[in-house]
Amino acid sequence: MKNEMDPVVNRVRQSSLITLKLEELYPAEPIATFDLKDYLFQGLILREKDFRQALASHDWEQYRGVNLAVGCSADAIIPTWAYMLVGAYASEIAHDVFFGAHNDLLVAHYRKELQKMDLEAFRDARVVVKGCSDREIPAAAYLEISRLLKPVVHSLFFGEPCSTVPVYKRPKTASESQD
Template sequence: MSEEFEIRNKVAESGLINFDLTSLVPKGVRKGIDLKDFLYMEMILKEKDFREKVAAINPEDYQDAYVYIYNSADAIVPLWAYFLITAKITDVTKKIVFGDKEDLEVILMHNAIQSYDFDDMRGKRVLVKGCSDKEIPENAYIELVEQLQPIVKSLMFGEACSNVSILKN
């Protein structure tokens, strides 16, 4: 083999920043609390019974977890019911939201994107990784573009070998 033959990584030399949105996904356990389990016959909220069931919650079961509170029953539940459950576990959880697991993930990614320092991408060419082994809410990509558009030189989506140009400043 000739000394003139050199393997070069043109992607690395291009100054392109590869950004993987999965790096922002908060690590931790996700747990759901279904209000139907607190209802009489899974349909009716009886305040005394409800309060007893909330009192029986072991907050340690939710230690450092991301919690979503939802209601899978076809029952109308007053807002104070959510207050009671939240007050019971809020001191030990990382985050509590109303909604399903997808709602929780949207909020977690929103918070992660809003708090991330994108300054090292200012004036740079950025490629947002397209394939991932983790599910990312679509809204996260929208919020990412909102954050990057005013500061990057160019923004692409996909992989280094196959990408879609999104914008050039």
């Protein structure tokens, strides 16, 4: 029977688990979208002359310092040059410009940030990728971090250190099995 005076031991804190919080890689800059559907004639086609005039009079300053997602939410065929024109206007004002919707921007951002990580810092470690966040973390980021960490970690988990879902555990080698 356990003595009621024994101190409570936080075994999670004492464990060798490394918690990786993907929310810390969330873009610091706000995210805005530029939807080409707003520039379609009758919701179907993009007229070059009208589009150029609209872009020339558009308030590009609203995108200063933001990450801008450029896409078209309408089911229309958009000529490639239209994206180039938007990029030409936005690239000197926005922090970064991405093709696609809001989520596409997040996927591209996370892929870029995760590729920059020093994976050796996780060599042979037990890593928990934090599951709960106040931010919108795309599922693609969890897929990418799993792909990147699997070759270096001892084990990989999803969730919180106190409640994890095992994702991967390196198989024991023949020499480890004999110990």
